[in-house]
Amino acid sequence: MKQLAIFLILSILFLGCSAPPSEKTTPPKITPTTPTPTATPIPTPPSIESELGIEDIQKELEELEKLLSELQELENITFEI
């Protein structure tokens, strides 16, 4: 009886160790995927205003205006304390 019990325990251990894990046995599930079309960005042509340089002129005028108005603000200092 004792030998049978040892045999059974050893058998269970052997089978348990030799059996491959369940993850290995099941092949990875491959689901067929249909390629989804990706939208390629179409380069948008610059606007006429941008191409003519109107936007650059506007920006330059604004920056010059800002520089002068800041100078005027600096000139408004009072030195009396």
Place this chain on the structure above:
Amino acid sequence: MNLAKFMLILLLTIALAYPAAAADGEGKGKANDFRDKIFETHKERAMKWVESCYRWAERLEEKVRASNIGDEAKNRIQARIENMKGEIGEMRSKIENAKNYSELRDAMREIRTLWIELSKQMRLIAYEHFVIQMEKIIEKLEELADRFESHGLDVSSFRDAIDEASDALEGVKAKLGDGTVKYSDIANLRQKVMNAFEESKKLAREYRPKLSDGIVMANVSGSFKLNGTVMALIKGNGTVNVEPTGAKIKESKGKENVIEALVVRGKVNVTGEGDFKIIAHGNGTLTMNGNGSYTYKQCMNQKFVNGTFSDGFTINFGFGC
């Protein structure tokens, strides 16, 4: 008895005088506290102001460095800005070194004297930079006027506005030269340039070349041949022949061989000899012999291609768009 009276008067005097003296001392202490507080406030404010001056000078320097003005003007302005920054640094030291209200007040008096000269310099440098940039903007506006005119738009109001801006610019440049320029002159110039710019924006809304068209802008010194179905502007000095002559929709001549503006439209064959600026929209071929420069787009939705030539060059534009 007299002694007793005297003692009584003395005691009364001491009794009355002591609280007043104590109150006076307390008042002085409060006054000192108040002065300390306003000293800190004034010093902080003065430091902020001087830092703003320095940042303004740095921004101006950055703008001058980034601008495409000539090296001579750039170096001259940059040297003046450096000098200006040095003086601002001197003002900053005076404020920083003030330990109390009186020292700060003295420092501010000295700074006021420095500032009279420094603010003049700052204004002149800012104005000079402003004038150089305005000159460049006016040049760009003139190029836009040519381009709009080459597309058949009526640019008379735009050109008038540009002329007014150019006159104002010349006036400011003269005053800048003799150091008499004022803010009102600068504001007037700015307004004139803004007026011209507004006209350019109106025309830009009307300027809608066909996507199937190409565009070419070229300067040639030599000879040229332009043919195709085009809308074009030719300006310069030399002789030009247009076939058919009915294709001319505008011709403005100056002295001798000066062609101020020749606008052609339709199926044309234009030849010329001399120095010219040519801007054409449509479908055609421009062949140039001599030397010059060009910018073109074969189709309107493409990017410009630039280049120069010293012998000859042929540009096909508008075909296959």
